[in-house]
Amino acid sequence: MGKEQKRIAVYPGTFDPVTNGHLDVLQRACHLFDEVIVAIAVNANKYPIFSQTERKALVETNVRGLPNVKVEMFDGLTVNFAKKMRACAIIRGLRAVSDFEYEFQMAQMNRHLDEDIETIFLMPSQDHFYTSSKLIKSVSEFSVEDVAAFVPENVKKALRTHFAKARK
Amino acid sequence: MGKEQKRIAVYPGTFDPVTNGHLDVLQRACHLFDEVIVAIAVNANKYPIFSQTERKALVETNVRGLPNVKVEMFDGLTVNFAKKMRACAIIRGLRAVSDFEYEFQMAQMNRHLDEDIETIFLMPSQDHFYTSSKLIKSVSEFSVEDVAAFVPENVKKALRTHFAKARK
Amino acid sequence: MGKEQKRIAVYPGTFDPVTNGHLDVLQRACHLFDEVIVAIAVNANKYPIFSQTERKALVETNVRGLPNVKVEMFDGLTVNFAKKMRACAIIRGLRAVSDFEYEFQMAQMNRHLDEDIETIFLMPSQDHFYTSSKLIKSVSEFSVEDVAAFVPENVKKALRTHFAKARK
Amino acid sequence: MGKEQKRIAVYPGTFDPVTNGHLDVLQRACHLFDEVIVAIAVNANKYPIFSQTERKALVETNVRGLPNVKVEMFDGLTVNFAKKMRACAIIRGLRAVSDFEYEFQMAQMNRHLDEDIETIFLMPSQDHFYTSSKLIKSVSEFSVEDVAAFVPENVKKALRTHFAKARK
Amino acid sequence: MGKEQKRIAVYPGTFDPVTNGHLDVLQRACHLFDEVIVAIAVNANKYPIFSQTERKALVETNVRGLPNVKVEMFDGLTVNFAKKMRACAIIRGLRAVSDFEYEFQMAQMNRHLDEDIETIFLMPSQDHFYTSSKLIKSVSEFSVEDVAAFVPENVKKALRTHFAKARK
């Protein structure tokens, strides 16, 4: 692969909401690729608590300092979006044992769908190895202050607003 | 156990829809038992996309070449169906790490329910180790062509019909 | 820590319903702490089949022989309830491979929320290593007799009543 | 496969020494096949504490009640021995999480070496799920009485003799 | 169990050498028991790089601030040592996926050997979840400075002395 061609990676997810763990993986990816596209899945059948626009905005505020990061929304298969973006890689943050199977299934399927796009796994910092958006939401239901260490400032506010409304 | 008695195995599942991975496991089981009964769970609380009749028909077309295979529907506990069929074994295809616990739980429970019926685990071909009905459905939602390598011809058609309707 | 202070542990869960496995872990915990509080989660978003009052009553009948056990209901974060109870430990029964990640996530989160409360993992007896409330309910749907070995007498009756009603 | 042909399975291992867990798996396999051959690996580079003749004798005494079991020694690849015995299956007792990878590697390699011989995994009784020859030997070093529940009578004697000698 | 009886726990290991991860688990255990005995296995067939006296001394210096900790050497089965010490618990630090099987095997065996002694699993701080004595030794072979974050001061010195000698 020639030097003249930019190497682009896609970092897909629901980001409902983005966590410090996501941002940690993202920063690491920035050193490895010329451009990293945070790809926010629109059609998540996981019933996100934040709308796609909110999720995008929450990420964007936090990546302003990273010149080679773009944030996009996508619909459909990740690998098709990656192809459209001319990406050579899909980035996944490795977390814990029960993730592995599904991650590998997806990675094998994605490779089947496009042999030229590689799934690469990065390890988040130890501080984030055990946090997930899901856990953050279930703690926030009772106390947003308690997850302050795991999410950026704007997400903390958004969680507070969301759960204040939910309680009414 | 005398030679005069047929050894029957039951291969239970939702089969929504049957995949090449299922058929691979089935073929392997055919060499080990006198008769293998594909047992399609009727009452699956997993909201199948295909009806029980459709799921049965999709399997049947693909087992015509296997003389010692029968396809049945069942309701209730697998082990009770196996007992009724006078089976000595329940067949499970091993897939991935996160499956194991539940598989072992079920196998221990089944053994508790009937000590004479053994759960045996077979390994699908490497080509099918990472595919599942669930993954196939989630890819098919966007593009049925992309899963053509993982399902038999009639399932491909059925998926195309199903998702064409769903899109309307 | 001085001898004069009681060491209290909290054993949280949905207990829908309590199983012999839970009671086995509980008995083990009783030897390690001055007081063990069975903490029944009220707000379980798992749609329990028994009401919180029923679940509490089913536990209570079975812990009468254990002088240092109390049964309480709680709402909100486990760790907050533990703090309120002045507990030094949260008890978890270890089961199987796919549990681990979530258990560790929760344990790390709980430690973050209160560094003074330790999560400790106990291993149930081998007889209970593969049973869960979920599996018991799914077998009971068809035959309560078949789970008699895994639940105490009053739970067996309650399951019978519940599923008799459900069938009507 | 015609009824007229016997279905033979091979159950390979070092059997240093045979445990109740091995015998449990063996009994289960006897119900599934016309003949089961316990295949004792001669060239184990694991430095067995019992010679191949001793290991074979310790197994033989314990399988007298099983009419369709034979005990053999073998050298070289398991799959080649299985082929020579005209076996259609290699039996493995599933134990615990860290075994899986190597088991699957071996099973895939064996399938590559002979596509007609299937590796099947059986689950030992819960009582034996966590015992291994290695653990039995390391406890026996201090007290043979303590492993009496996990090995047959003749193995207990052999362990006592072995470790009595070793201590001198 | 009456308040009048002290609750003692044993924390066994090779401690070759003790790490910050060990000390972290030890401190947590101190809050849960009246007395914690660090039990250094004498007969480790792992060829320790430090003698039993050295390993004991390296631990002792680091537990001076913990009034309810004692350091002892032991030979033979852990559970027998625990019984002799009148302990009600054996403490294990949970680390990573491949440890689990062996840990559970040992815990089940220990329970078989003495039903009254419970094995309890504690989780070290995230900072120590991925360090082990083995990894520390293999890095120290090249550069002791690089493991300074993972071991106490006296262990760092001992490693430096050991590997300086080894290099000659």
Add this chain to the structure above:
Amino acid sequence: MGKEQKRIAVYPGTFDPVTNGHLDVLQRACHLFDEVIVAIAVNANKYPIFSQTERKALVETNVRGLPNVKVEMFDGLTVNFAKKMRACAIIRGLRAVSDFEYEFQMAQMNRHLDEDIETIFLMPSQDHFYTSSKLIKSVSEFSVEDVAAFVPENVKKALRTHFAKARK
């Protein structure tokens, strides 16, 4: 990171001998980095069957078609070698469940030793997911022909020569 700087990755291992699985991972890495350095560990305390010169030669013959690959030997810590090579990444091929812990330990340690070098995990093709140098050697001991599908031509010859000598 500016376009003007080459992105270099190191792919470390014992390569005793190199397999098709290694070469598969290597080819994937070549698309992601400007230069990939195969780093052959000299001081492997695993008693390699091939000398470091042999292992290097066996790799070199197979990477002639990959213009951005270099083969080097190294001694000491991988991360120090990576730093010396000005690499931004260390590449690891993911294989199976029991590898994970040690891989993550190493990755965390390497990150501790140099925060600027990222460990990235790639998944080999399904055909190679279950093969390892160790398994290849243990099959080759009996029949080199049987591993022909898993190693390149020159490795097959080298294995044949090695085991012919060993048998004398």
